[in-house]
Amino acid sequence: MKKMNPVVHFEMPAEDRKRMSSFYTNVFGWETTQLWPEMWDYVVVMTTESDEKWPKKRWAINGGFYQKTDDPLSGCPWFVIHVDDVNEYVKKVEEAWWKIIWNPMDINWVWLYVSFVDTEGNRVGMLEPTGM
16 A cells, blocks of 8 residues: 555744634634744644644644744644655655745654644645654
8 A cells, every 4th residue: 555644733824822822712612832932923823622742633633823924934734744764755846846935843842843844835844753
């Protein structure tokens, strides 16, 4: 069977992250946690009960809210794909002629993360578990 890399996380832009957090908490029951400035004031979003690694429910994913900016790539929701080796997939993306927009970065010693632009101008992320 062919290996597929699943979507494991989503990202949504917000002009006002507190307002957005309140909306999704009140309407859908999501739990949100505002991170500190060193983590870009990112808001972690839990849409389902999770253990230390993954959501406990099949087909469920968690995500986050980030500050919307004037950058056209920041104005649309996007998703993050799980990969076993970020560097291997960076090479695959580059060989397919698409643009890496964030070099791999370590997130809390738990994930290695990178972002790219696909053939249609969509921003997409890739995540490799590292410290779990």
